[in-house]
Amino acid sequence: MNKLDRDERLVKLALLVLAFSAVAVLAVITVFIFGEGTPIMFKHGLGKFLFGSDWYPSEKSFGLLPMIVGSLFVTFGALVIGVPLGLACAIFLTEFSSRRLRRLLKPVIELLAGIPSVVYGFIGVVILVPFIRTTLGGPGLSVLAASIILGIMILPTIISISIDSLQAVPRSYREGSIALGTTRWQTTRMVMIPAARSGIIASIVLGMGRAIGETMAVIMVAGNAVSIPGSPLSPVRTLTSNIALEMGYASGEHRQALFATGVILFIIIMVLNTIATVTSRRARGKRKTAA
Amino acid sequence: MTPVMDSPDLAPPAIRVRGLSHFFGSVQTLKSVTLDIWPHEIFGIIGPAGSGKSTFLRALNRLNDLIRGSRVEGRLEVEGRDIYAPEVNVVELRRKLGMVFATPVPLPRSIFENIVFGARLAGVRKTEDLSGIVRDCLEKTSLWEEVKDRLASSALKLSGGQQQRLCLARILALRPDVILLDEPTSGLDPISTMKIEETLRQLKRDYTIILVTNNTKQAGRVADRTAFLLGGELVEVGPTDQMFTSPADRRTDDYLRGRFG
Amino acid sequence: MNPRREQKIATAVLWFFVLLTVFILLFIIVYILRKGLPVLSGSFLTRNPVDMGRAGGIFSTIIGTIVLTLAAILIATPLGVGTAIYLTEYTWENRLTRVIRFGAECLAGIPSIIFGLFGFILFVTKLGFGWSILSGSLTLSFMLLPTIIRTSEEAIRSVPRDFREVSFSLGSTRWQMVTRVVLPSAIPGIVTGIILSVGRAIGETAAVIFTAGSALNIPTSLFSSSRTMSVHFYILAREGISLDNAYGTAAVLIIAILGINILTYSLMNKYIRKYQ
Numbered sequence: 001m002n003k004l005d006r007d008e009r010l011v012k013l014a015l016l017v018l019a020f021s022a023v024a025v026l027a028v029i030t031v032f033i034f035g036e037g038t039p040i041m042f043k044h045g046l047g048k049f050l051f052g053s054d055w056y057p058s059e060k061s062f063g064l065l066p067m068i069v070g071s072l073f074v075t076f077g078a079l080v081i082g083v084p085l086g087l088a089c090a091i092f093l094t095e096f097s098s099r100r101l102r103r104l105l106k107p108v109i110e111l112l113a114g115i116p117s118v119v120y121g122f123i124g125v126v127i128l129v130p131f132i133r134t135t136l137g138g139p140g141l142s143v144l145a146a147s148i149i150l151g152i153m154i155l156p157t158i159i160s161i162s163i164d165s166l167q168a169v170p171r172s173y174r175e176g177s178i179a180l181g182t183t184r185w186q187t188t189r190m191v192m193i194p195a196a197r198s199g200i201i202a203s204i205v206l207g208m209g210r211a212i213g214e215t216m217a218v219i220m221v222a223g224n225a226v227s228i229p230g231s232p233l234s235p236v237r238t239l240t241s242n243i244a245l246e247m248g249y250a251s252g253e254h255r256q257a258l259f260a261t262g263v264i265l266f267i268i269i270m271v272l273n274t275i276a277t278v279t280s281r282r283a284r285g286k287r288k289t290a291a
Numbered sequence: 292m293t294p295v296m297d298s299p300d301l302a303p304p305a306i307r308v309r310g311l312s313h314f315f316g317s318v319q320t321l322k323s324v325t326l327d328i329w330p331h332e333i334f335g336i337i338g339p340a341g342s343g344k345s346t347f348l349r350a351l352n353r354l355n356d357l358i359r360g361s362r363v364e365g366r367l368e369v370e371g372r373d374i375y376a377p378e379v380n381v382v383e384l385r386r387k388l389g390m391v392f393a394t395p396v397p398l399p400r401s402i403f404e405n406i407v408f409g410a411r412l413a414g415v416r417k418t419e420d421l422s423g424i425v426r427d428c429l430e431k432t433s434l435w436e437e438v439k440d441r442l443a444s445s446a447l448k449l450s451g452g453q454q455q456r457l458c459l460a461r462i463l464a465l466r467p468d469v470i471l472l473d474e475p476t477s478g479l480d481p482i483s484t485m486k487i488e489e490t491l492r493q494l495k496r497d498y499t500i501i502l503v504t505n506n507t508k509q510a511g512r513v514a515d516r517t518a519f520l521l522g523g524e525l526v527e528v529g530p531t532d533q534m535f536t537s538p539a540d541r542r543t544d545d546y547l548r549g550r551f552g
Numbered sequence: 553m554n555p556r557r558e559q560k561i562a563t564a565v566l567w568f569f570v571l572l573t574v575f576i577l578l579f580i581i582v583y584i585l586r587k588g589l590p591v592l593s594g595s596f597l598t599r600n601p602v603d604m605g606r607a608g609g610i611f612s613t614i615i616g617t618i619v620l621t622l623a624a625i626l627i628a629t630p631l632g633v634g635t636a637i638y639l640t641e642y643t644w645e646n647r648l649t650r651v652i653r654f655g656a657e658c659l660a661g662i663p664s665i666i667f668g669l670f671g672f673i674l675f676v677t678k679l680g681f682g683w684s685i686l687s688g689s690l691t692l693s694f695m696l697l698p699t700i701i702r703t704s705e706e707a708i709r710s711v712p713r714d715f716r717e718v719s720f721s722l723g724s725t726r727w728q729m730v731t732r733v734v735l736p737s738a739i740p741g742i743v744t745g746i747i748l749s750v751g752r753a754i755g756e757t758a759a760v761i762f763t764a765g766s767a768l769n770i771p772t773s774l775f776s777s778s779r780t781m782s783v784h785f786y787i788l789a790r791e792g793i794s795l796d797n798a799y800g801t802a803a804v805l806i807i808a809i810l811g812i813n814i815l816t817y818s819l820m821n822k823y824i825r826k827y828q
Contacts, residue, residue: 032674114812118789
């Protein structure tokens with residue numbers, strides 16, 4: 001080995017160290033979050049933690065059920081709003097619009113993704129919440145408000161990934177169907193969407209992940225009451241809001257309980273991300289064996 | 292056993308190849324090639340596609356090393372030194388044996404910057420030196436008159452033939468000993484081809500030139516000696532005139548007559 | 553149902569949803585700008601907040617945003633581009649590269665509140681940096697890392713393979729090839745990714761508030777706490793301090809994001825035109 005080889009090997013090593021940064025950061029985050037959060041979960045009992053409905057930090061009662069339910073409701077509501085809207089846009093942009101229209105609308109979608117979550121939350125507070133309060137009753141700060149805002153926020157995720165999956169369907173599918181005399185909509189409904197199914201599902205799962213992880217907008221419109229919501233108009237607190245609202249003044253076991261909330265959140269998100277990755281990988285694999 | 296001719300000058304060969312075999316993984320691409328290449332000659336290599344001509348050329352400047360699974364057996368000496376020895380500095384080797392590829396690949400920068408790219412890598416810094424090199428190399432490839440007023444303009448604006456001559460000038464800037472050309476005129480029009488062949492004849496004076504070509508007529512026009520590779524094997528090597536008029540091997544005859552390839 | 557009628561209905565529904573989406577976006581932007589632009593003035597942008605933000609301007613938060621974003625980019629870019637270079641130029645696809653990619657993908661999916669928690673416990677508390685630009689930018693940089701890795705890798709991969717061969721044949725080492733041939737050609741794509749990340753960093757609140765804090769004065773060192781525009785906006789809105797100033801801050805945020813998106817698009821178009 002001469003000097004040249006040695007120098008090249010040094011550079012490669014240095015770059016490898018840099019490349020490991022992402023993995024290292026992920027590992028450190030996992031270690032710290034779990035390190036701070038798991039001891040208290042086992043101290044008070046995992047069951048009580050996950051299924052207890054009393055969250056009274058001052059009395060050392062840490063039941064996360066209202067927040068878990070809150071997160072689930074709000075996420076489900078976000079999907080109810082975001083999936084039809086997002087899929088419709090994705091289908092429109094890939095199958096029913098001209099290239100010029102597509103080039104005009106794609107930046108618009110990306111702009112939606114760039115708006116900060118606090119701005120969404122703010123719009124929710126000044127426009128949506130009063131509207132719900134006056135037309136539908138209740139305090140306005142509600143599951144409904146959070147679902148609508150979150151639904152809008154996950155649109156870019158669902159749209160862009162669904163567009164990618166639809167565009168990845170081989171052209172022969174579409175052409176073959178049209179050749180059989182079907183209308184564009186029939187082709188889309190019976191051929192393109194089923195073919196892109198895995199990718200679309202992946203986009204929905206990723207949208208779910210984003211909705212569950214969203215904090216600032218939800219805090220502003222959801223009401224943050226620690227109770228299991230009885231109707232879409234009830235106020236609700238999510239896992240993320242729980243952390244953000246109390247972190248500022250929490251200490252000792254209270255703080256650890258918030259970290260434990262983070263652990264739960266982390267696990268849920270990781271599971272969702274894995275499902276999404278596996279689903280999209282299956283989408284790619286299916287395509288390879290298809291045509 | 293392929294005949295190895297004596298150089299007319301009785302000087303030692305510039306390149307000496309003994310039993311060179313090459314593998315990509317388990318696929319053998321060169322089968323025990325043995326030949327000599329003399330200084331200041333134009334050495335042609337002909338053969339059908341896939342016969343190992345490019346692989347042989349890239350074995351000379353060790354460009355094959357960049358491909359995963361590339362392996363070499365045998366001995367390859369340039370100016371008396373085994374180029375696959377562990378102490379060999381591959382970067383310097385590639386300066387000594389400059390290569391021109393089939394498709395001209397100018398870098399996305401000015402004509403001036405293209406030519407001095409290699410020189411800068413070698414440490415040449417001063418503008419006067421660089422300008423001198425640029426003029427020298429462009430004159431040697433007959434490009435100087437055509438581009439002297441637009442050295443700062445993008446090299447991508449040149450025609451195909453000009454780009455290829457630029458690529459040739461680019462490696463001349465490194466003061467190589469050997470020029471390797473891998474089917475350099477395959478994508479060019481007849482006039483550009485002619486210009487390049489003429490340039491090679493002039494460059495022969497100062498360099499050793501190895502020309503891989505899929506056009507046997509080009510070898511006939513330009514090469515002093517030619518080797519015929521078939522399926523990784525060296526079939527025949529000798530003075531071009533002799534090989535073309537009375538080939539020693541039946542396969543050479545068939546190829547030259549266009550019976551296959 | 554007659555397929556032709558079905559298609560007409562479907563098309564109408566699709567158009568409705570698309571227009572609804574576009575309307576929502578335009579509404580948000582127009583509303584914020586309408587309420588916020590009147591608040592913008594020279595003094596709003598150049599004076600510091602007074603009385604917790606009830607009066608005065610947002611100058612210190614603008615500085616805070618710029619400093620924090622800049623620091624985060626300075627940390628994330630070498631890490632991200634270095635990773636991309638390693639993955640594309642220095643190794644073939646193997647288990648190691650899959651692990652690295654997996655790590656980056658997972659990192660991309662972690663919500664900002666978790667980053668906030670992490671940054672708080674590691675930088676602010678355990679390492680003792682306190683609420684500071686340092687804690688904030690380190691945390692923010694990790695959030696930006698996956699995006700920079702992805703866009704840099706794309707940019708580097710799109711450099712034609714021939715360029716690399718030419719570089720080697722002219723006597724370059726691999727590192728010289730990367731720095732003198734590949735990176736110069738990949739710069740537009742890499743810069744696009746950086747600008748995208750800047751846009752994301754500007755809007756980030758949850759992670760920032762728990763690591764950089766919310767001090768209202770202009771940061772004087774890496775260890776000063778500082779407030780970004782997003783955090784300021786959040787506090788103004790939630791504490792009900794000043795609706796007008798909230799709108800004004802939001803307007804500045806929206807204009808910045810709009811500007812960044814336009815910049816990204818024009819850069820990308822220039823890049824595509826150059827190579828097409």
